[in-house]
Amino acid sequence: MIQVTKRVEFCAAHRYANPRWSEEENRRVFGKCGNVHGHNYILEVTVEGEPSPDTGMVMDLKALKDLIIEAVVDRFDHKDLNQDVPYFKEKNPTPENLAVVIWELLEARLEGRQGHRLHRIRLHENGSFFVDYYGEHAGHAERI
Amino acid sequence: MIQVTKRVEFCAAHRYANPRWSEEENRRVFGKCGNVHGHNYILEVTVEGEPSPDTGMVMDLKALKDLIIEAVVDRFDHKDLNQDVPYFKEKNPTPENLAVVIWELLEARLEGRQGHRLHRIRLHENGSFFVDYYGEHAGHAERI
Amino acid sequence: MIQVTKRVEFCAAHRYANPRWSEEENRRVFGKCGNVHGHNYILEVTVEGEPSPDTGMVMDLKALKDLIIEAVVDRFDHKDLNQDVPYFKEKNPTPENLAVVIWELLEARLEGRQGHRLHRIRLHENGSFFVDYYGEHAGHAERI
Amino acid sequence: MIQVTKRVEFCAAHRYANPRWSEEENRRVFGKCGNVHGHNYILEVTVEGEPSPDTGMVMDLKALKDLIIEAVVDRFDHKDLNQDVPYFKEKNPTPENLAVVIWELLEARLEGRQGHRLHRIRLHENGSFFVDYYGEHAGHAERI
Amino acid sequence: MIQVTKRVEFCAAHRYANPRWSEEENRRVFGKCGNVHGHNYILEVTVEGEPSPDTGMVMDLKALKDLIIEAVVDRFDHKDLNQDVPYFKEKNPTPENLAVVIWELLEARLEGRQGHRLHRIRLHENGSFFVDYYGEHAGHAERI
Amino acid sequence: MIQVTKRVEFCAAHRYANPRWSEEENRRVFGKCGNVHGHNYILEVTVEGEPSPDTGMVMDLKALKDLIIEAVVDRFDHKDLNQDVPYFKEKNPTPENLAVVIWELLEARLEGRQGHRLHRIRLHENGSFFVDYYGEHAGHAERI
Numbered sequence: 001m002i003q004v005t006k007r008v009e010f011c012a013a014h015r016y017a018n019p020r021w022s023e024e025e026n027r028r029v030f031g032k033c034g035n036v037h038g039h040n041y042i043l044e045v046t047v048e049g050e051p052s053p054d055t056g057m058v059m060d061l062k063a064l065k066d067l068i069i070e071a072v073v074d075r076f077d078h079k080d081l082n083q084d085v086p087y088f089k090e091k092n093p094t095p096e097n098l099a100v101v102i103w104e105l106l107e108a109r110l111e112g113r114q115g116h117r118l119h120r121i122r123l124h125e126n127g128s129f130f131v132d133y134y135g136e137h138a139g140h141a142e143r144i
Numbered sequence: 145m146i147q148v149t150k151r152v153e154f155c156a157a158h159r160y161a162n163p164r165w166s167e168e169e170n171r172r173v174f175g176k177c178g179n180v181h182g183h184n185y186i187l188e189v190t191v192e193g194e195p196s197p198d199t200g201m202v203m204d205l206k207a208l209k210d211l212i213i214e215a216v217v218d219r220f221d222h223k224d225l226n227q228d229v230p231y232f233k234e235k236n237p238t239p240e241n242l243a244v245v246i247w248e249l250l251e252a253r254l255e256g257r258q259g260h261r262l263h264r265i266r267l268h269e270n271g272s273f274f275v276d277y278y279g280e281h282a283g284h285a286e287r288i
Numbered sequence: 289m290i291q292v293t294k295r296v297e298f299c300a301a302h303r304y305a306n307p308r309w310s311e312e313e314n315r316r317v318f319g320k321c322g323n324v325h326g327h328n329y330i331l332e333v334t335v336e337g338e339p340s341p342d343t344g345m346v347m348d349l350k351a352l353k354d355l356i357i358e359a360v361v362d363r364f365d366h367k368d369l370n371q372d373v374p375y376f377k378e379k380n381p382t383p384e385n386l387a388v389v390i391w392e393l394l395e396a397r398l399e400g401r402q403g404h405r406l407h408r409i410r411l412h413e414n415g416s417f418f419v420d421y422y423g424e425h426a427g428h429a430e431r432i
Numbered sequence: 433m434i435q436v437t438k439r440v441e442f443c444a445a446h447r448y449a450n451p452r453w454s455e456e457e458n459r460r461v462f463g464k465c466g467n468v469h470g471h472n473y474i475l476e477v478t479v480e481g482e483p484s485p486d487t488g489m490v491m492d493l494k495a496l497k498d499l500i501i502e503a504v505v506d507r508f509d510h511k512d513l514n515q516d517v518p519y520f521k522e523k524n525p526t527p528e529n530l531a532v533v534i535w536e537l538l539e540a541r542l543e544g545r546q547g548h549r550l551h552r553i554r555l556h557e558n559g560s561f562f563v564d565y566y567g568e569h570a571g572h573a574e575r576i
Numbered sequence: 577m578i579q580v581t582k583r584v585e586f587c588a589a590h591r592y593a594n595p596r597w598s599e600e601e602n603r604r605v606f607g608k609c610g611n612v613h614g615h616n617y618i619l620e621v622t623v624e625g626e627p628s629p630d631t632g633m634v635m636d637l638k639a640l641k642d643l644i645i646e647a648v649v650d651r652f653d654h655k656d657l658n659q660d661v662p663y664f665k666e667k668n669p670t671p672e673n674l675a676v677v678i679w680e681l682l683e684a685r686l687e688g689r690q691g692h693r694l695h696r697i698r699l700h701e702n703g704s705f706f707v708d709y710y711g712e713h714a715g716h717a718e719r720i
Numbered sequence: 721m722i723q724v725t726k727r728v729e730f731c732a733a734h735r736y737a738n739p740r741w742s743e744e745e746n747r748r749v750f751g752k753c754g755n756v757h758g759h760n761y762i763l764e765v766t767v768e769g770e771p772s773p774d775t776g777m778v779m780d781l782k783a784l785k786d787l788i789i790e791a792v793v794d795r796f797d798h799k800d801l802n803q804d805v806p807y808f809k810e811k812n813p814t815p816e817n818l819a820v821v822i823w824e825l826l827e828a829r830l831e832g833r834q835g836h837r838l839h840r841i842r843l844h845e846n847g848s849f850f851v852d853y854y855g856e857h858a859g860h861a862e863r864i
Contacts, residue, residue, distance in 0.1 A: 002528045011222070011270065013157035013182040018342055020202045029343065031350070038157040038182005040270045046564075049147035051532075054450055055461065056524035062463070067530065080157070080180035092344035097425045100339075112535040126155065128295040129349065132334075146816045151848040164758055173631060175638070190852075199749060200812035206751070214802075236632035238577045240620055272583040275636065276622075281812065301733035301758040301800070306486055317487060319494070324800035326733040326758005328846045333835065350488065363766070368756035380488035384434045388483075414731065414760045415438040419480075443693065443702065445614040445656070447591035468656035470589040470614005472702045512589070512612040558616045594774055605775060606813070668776035672722045704727040705781065708766075 003119055005046045008068055008078035013038035013091040017082070036080070041098075042124035043072065045106060049116025059116050060129045071105045099123045099133040107135065147263055148202045149190045154221035157182035158237040161226070166179055180224070181287050185242075186268035187216065189250060193260025215249040243267045243277040251279065291407055292346045293334045295357055296399035301326035302381040305370070307382075324368070330412035331360065333394060337404025339397065359393040387411045387421040408414050434511035436490045437478045440500055442509035445480055446525040449514070468512070471532075474556035475504065477538060483499045491548050499541025503537045531565040539567065580634045581622045584644055586653035589614035593658070596685040610702055614655070617646065618675075618700035621682060625692025645667050661679040673707040675699045683711065722805070723839055724778045725766045728788055730797035733758035734813040756800070761818075762844035763792065765826060769836025779836050791825040819843045819853040829856065 014025040015037065016030040026034050035102045044081060045068055084107040091097045099121045124130040159181065160174040170178050193202040194236055223229060225237040235241045243265045251262045268274040301324065304318040314322050327402040329379055367373060369381040379385045387409045395406045412418040447469065448462040458466050477500055481490040511517060513525040523529045531553045538551045556562040591613065592606040602610050621644055625634040655661060657669040667673045675697045683694045700706040735757065736750040758800045765788055769778040799805060799815040811817045818831050826836045844850040 001566075002531065004528065005562050005564070009270065011181045011183055014548040016343075029348075032222035034242070035222045036157045036227065037155045040154055040184045051239045051526065051528040053351050054453075056526035056529045057446075059526055059562075060461075064359075078176040078181040083180065094339065095346035096292065096339040096346055097344045099290065108162040126153065126261045131346075132291040132293070134289075145854075146817065146819065147852040149850050149852070153625050160631075166629075173636075195814065195816040199736075200817040201816035202816055202851075204749075238627065238632035240627040240634055241632045242579065243578065260750075275634075276579040276581070278577075292437065299757045299759055304487075309486075317492075320798040323798045324733045324756070324803065325731045325798040327731055328760045333566075341739065365754040366755045366757040371756065381489035382483065384436065384483040384490055385488040390544075412799045413731065418437050420435040420437070442680065443613045443615055443703065445612045464654040464705040466611070466655045469587045469654040471587055472616045499604045510608040510611045514614065558585065596776075605780075616817075637766050670776035671773065672724065672771040672778055674775045675722065707778075708723040708725070710721075 001048055002051055003046050003048045004061075005044050005122075006061065006064050006118075007042060007044045008065070009042055009111045010038055010073045010075055011038065011040050012076050012079050012081050014088070014090055016094070017091060019090070039125050040132075041076070041095075043068070043102065044118040044120075044122040044124075045102075045118070046122070047110065048119035049118050051114070057065060059113075061111070066090075067109050068074050070107065071109055072102050075105070084086055095123050095129070095131040096133075099131050103133050106131040145192055146195055146202050147190050148208070149188050149191045149264075149266075150205065150206075150208050150212060152209070152217055153184055153186055153249060154217045155182065155184050156220050156223050156226050158225040160236055160238065162236060163234070172267045180226075182185070184267050185220070185239075186274075187212070187246065188264075188266040189246075189262070189267075190264040190266070191254065191260050192263035196259070203257075211253050212250070215248050215253055219249070239267045239269045239273070239275040240277075244274050247277050247279055289336055290339055290346050291334050291336045292349075292352070292409075293410075294304060294349065294352050295330060295332045295377050296361055297328055297330055297412065298354070299326065299328050300364050300369050302369040304380055304382065306380060307350050307378070324370075326411050329383075330418075331356070331390065332408075332410040332412075332413045333348050333390075333406070334408040334410070335398065335404050336407040340403070345403075347368070360396055361394050363393070369414070383411050383413045383417070383419040384421075387419050391421050391423055434478055434483055434490050434495070435478050437476050437482045437554075438493065438496050438498070438500060438507055439474060439476045441459075441472055441474055442474050442505045443470065444508050444511050444513050445571070446513040446523055448522070448526070449534070451522070456483060468514075470476070471557050473527075474562075475500070475534065475550075476556075477534075477550070479542065479548050480551040480553040489520075491545075500538070500540050503541055504534050507537070518520040527555050527557045527563045528565075532565050535565050535567055559561070577624055579622050579624045579636050580640070581620050581696075581698075582637065582640050582644060583618060583620045583643070584649055585616055585618055585664070586649045587614065587616050588652050588655050588657050590664070591656040592670070594668060595666070599695050601694075612658075615701050617652070617671075618706075619644070619678065619698075620698040621678075621694070622696040622698070623686065623692050624695035629693070630677055635689075643685050644682070647685055648678050651681070669700055669702045669704075671699050671707040672709075675707050679711055722771055723766050724760055724781075725764050725785070725840075725842075726781065726788060726852055727762060727764045728786050728793055729760055730784070731758065731760050731795045732782055732796050732799050734801040734808070735762050736812055736814065738812060739810070756802075759845050761796070761815075762850075763788070763822065764840075764842040764844075765822075765838070766840040766842070767830065767836050768839035770805050772835070773775050779833075782792045788826070792822050795825070814849040815845045815849070816853075822851050823855055826837050861863050 013036055015035060016033040017026050047059050047064060051058050081088045083085045087101055110118050120128055121133045157180055159179060160177040186245045190206060191203050195202050223234045231245055232245045254262050259271050266274055302322055303323055304321040306312050323368050330388045350367045362421050369376045375389055384420055400407050445468055447464040447467055473543050479491050483490050513520045519533055535553045542550050553565045554562055589612055592609040602633060623635050627634050642687050657664045663677055679697045686694050697709045698706055724792055725771045732754055735755055736753040737746050769781050772776050823841045830838050841853045842850055
C-alpha cells in the first residue's frame with residue numbers, strides 16, 4: 001500500500017459565528033475571527049492504494065487533480081464561505097468543519113473506483129495552522 | 145548601507161470592483177476576483193541605513209516589528225478591505241494599491257528617525273504572486 | 289476525530305555532551321555538534337479531538353497558542369539549553385530529548401481539559417531534520 | 433519510540449512508459465509524462481527507535497545521512513532513471529515505484545543495526561505531489 | 577512604478593555539453609552535470625509599470641499568466657531541453673542561457689503593450705541555486 | 721550581465737552585547753537577544769558576470785560552492801560567534817555585521833578571477849528577518 005498526496009490552493013473569505021449565540025457571545029468567543037477576513041487555503045488530499053502493475057501509479061495524477069478541482073476548488077475558491085456555501089449557513093467555517101466537508105465531497109467521487117480509497121484530508125489555513133481528518137471508517141481508532 | 149527586511153503576515157478579505165463601472169463591466173474585467181474572497185498576505189518591509197556602531201543594527205528589530213504591527217497589521221489583519229478600510233471605498237484593493245498605502249503608512253512613521261529610511265515594500269498575495277514598491281523618491285528611476 | 293496542529297518557532301543554543309564521557313570520547317562521537325552552536329527550532333504541536341458543535345473547533349486556537357508560548361517558548365526561546373535549562377544538565381539536548389520534554393510540559397497542561405488530548409510533537413531542528421514523538425500511551429504501538 | 437526524519441535532494445530525468453504497450457497506448461495513458469523530463473526529488477527517510485541513553489539520539493545523524501547518500505543519492509542523482517537504472521528498464525519510474533526501491537535499498541542497510549528500524553519513505557516529486565511508503569511489515573495495516 | 581512578479585513551475589531534463597569539446601573535456605568541466613538529469617524549474621517573471629487608475633493593476637494577472645504559459649511553459653515543460661529545443665543544440669542549457677531565452681520570448685510578447693515592460697527573469701534550478709537577468713536595455717548598468 | 725545566487729546554511733550561537741556598556745545598559749537595549757541563543761542562518765551569495773560562451777555559466781557552480789564552504793561555512797558553522805570568532809570580540813554579531821564580514825571574506829577570494837564579481841550578500845537569521853549588503857563600490861548608491 002502506498003499513499004499519494006496532491007496539493008492544491010484555494011482562496012476564500014470567512015467569518016466565525018454561531019447563529020444561535022448573541023453578538024456579544026460571538027465576539028467574546030471568536031474575537032477578531034468574527035470579522036470577515038480570508039485565507040489562502042492549502043489542501044492536501046491523500047489517496048491510498050496499490051500501484052497498478054501497468055502504470056506504476058496508485059491513481060492517475062491528472063484524474064485526481066481534476067477531481068479535486070471539480071469537487072472542491074471550483075466550489076470554494078474565490079468565495080465567501082459564509083455567504084456562498086449553503087453548508088456554512090449552519091456550520092461555522094472552521095478548518096475542522098471544512099476538512100469534513102471536503103472529505104465527504106471527495107469520498108463520494110472516489111468510492112466507486114477500484115484499488116484505492118481516500119485516506120486523509122489535510123487543510124492548512126495559513127503557514128502556522130493546519131488540520132487533519134481521516135474520515136469515520138471502522139478501525140479508524142487503530143489507524144489514526 | 146545595509147538593508148534589513150522584516151516579514152509579517154496578515155489575513156484579509158477583499159473583492160475587486162470599480163465603483164464607476166457597471167456590474168457587467170466589473171464581471172468582464174475582474175472575473176472571479178470580483179467575488180468576496182481572501183488571502184494570507186505576507187508583507188516584507190525593507191529599511192535601509194548604516195548599522196549603528198553601538199548596536200550593529202540598522203534599526204532596532206523589535207521597534208521595527210512594533211511599528212509594522214501598529215501601522216499595518218492592526219489595520220488590515222482580520223478585516224474586509226473593501227468594507228472596513230475607508231481608503232478602499234475608492235481604490236480597488238489590489239496588491240499594487242495596498243503596497244502604496246502600506247508605504248505611506250510606514251514612511252510617515254519612519255521619516256523623523258535618524259540614520260535609516262524605508263526602502264521597499266514587498267507584498268505577497270499568495271505563493272505565486274507578489275508586488276514591489278520603492279516609493280516615489282527623486283532618483284527612484286536610477287535606483288531600481 | 290480531527291487533529292489540529294499549531295506551529296511556533298524558538299531560537300536556542302546548545303552543544304552535545306555526555307557528562308559521563310571523557311572529552312575525547314565526546315569529540316569522537318559528537319564531532320562539531322559538541323561545539324556551542326544554535327538553531328531556529330520549528331515546533332508543531334498536534335492536539336486530537338472532536339470539534340465542538342458550538343464552535344466547530346477542536347480547541348480554541350488562541351488558547352492553544354498561549355499554552356505553547358507559556359509552557360515551551362518562554363522556557364527555551366533565546367536560551368542556551370545546556371546552561372539555562374536544568375533538565376539538560378543531565379540529558380543531552382538532542383531534538384529527541386527535547387521533544388520528550390516538550391510533550392511532558394504540554395501534556396500536563398492539556399490533561400484536565402475535556403474533549404481533546406495531545407497527539408504528537410514534531411520538532412524541526414533545521415530544514416533537513418525533524419523528530420516526531422507520540423508519547424507513551426497504551427496502544428501506542430498500534431497507533432503509529 | 434521516536435521517529436527521526438532526514439531530508440535530502442536529488443535531481444533526475446525520467447519518462448513514463450510501459451514497454452508492453454504500443455506507442456499510441458503509452459501516449460494516451462501517460463500524455464506529456466511520456467516525454468523525457470526531470471525533477472528535483474526531495475526524499476524524507478524516517479527511522480524509528482528509542483533514543484540511546486548515552487547519546488540521546490535514535491541514530492547517529494551523520495551515519496544516517498552517509499547511508500542515504502551511498503545507497504540512494506549516489507545511485508539516482510544526476511541520472512536518467514530509465515536509461516541509467518536497470519530496475520527501471522522493467523518498472524515505470526513513478527514516485528510510487530521509486531519509493532519502494534528506496535525502501536528496499538535502505539532497509540537492507542539498516543536491518544542489522546540495533547535499536548531502530550526504517551519507518552517510512554516520503555518522496556516529493558515537486559512542490560505539489562508526494563508519496564509515502566511504509567514497507568510490507570506484518571501489522572502494516574494497523575500502523576498506517 | 578510598481579513591479580509585479582508571477583511565479584510558475586516547469587519540469588525539464590537537460591545535460592551540460594559543449595559540442596565543440598571532446599568527451600573528455602566535457603566530462604572534466606561539467607562532471608555529473610554532463611549526465612542527463614532534470615529539475616523542477618521555478619520561474620519568476622517581473623513586469624514593471626504604473627497601476628491602471630481603473631483596475632489598480634500593473635497588468636491583468638490572468639493575461640500575464642496565460643502569456644507565460646504560452647511562451648515559456650508550453651515550450652519547456654516536460655521536455656528534454658537538449659533534444660527538444662533547437663536553441664539548445666548550440667547553447668548549453670544552463671539556467672543563465674535559459675533565462676536569456678525566456679527574456680527574449682516574453683519581451684517580444686510584452687513589447688507592444690502600453691504602460692508596462694519586462695523587468696526581470698528569475699529562474700530557480702532547485703532550492704539552492706537561481707539566476708537573475710534584467711535584459712540589455714540602455715541604462716541597464718544604472719538600474720540593476 | 722547575469723547574477724547567479726547560491727544558497728547555503730550554517731548553524732551558530734551568538735548573544736548581543738556591547739563590551740563598552742554596563743550589564744544594565746546591554747539588558748535594556750538588547751533584551752533577550754543578550755542571552756546566548758542561536759540560529760540556522762541561510763546565506764545567499766550573488767555573483768554577477770557575463771556567462772562564458774564555452775560553458776554558459778557565469779561561474780562554475782561547484783567552485784562557487786567550495787569557495788563559500790571554505791571561506792564562510794567552515795568558519796561559522798557549529799560555532800559560538802562571540803567566543804569562537806575573534807572579529808566578534810569587538811563587534812556585535814548582528815546579521816548586519818555578519819553580512820559585512822562575509823562580504824569581505826568572499827570578495828578577497830573572488831577578486832582575482834576574471835569576468836565576474838561579488839554582487840550581494842543576503843543573510844537570513846530566521847524565517848522572518850534578513851539583511852542585504854552590496855559592498856562599498858563606487859557607484860553603489862546608483863546601483864543598490
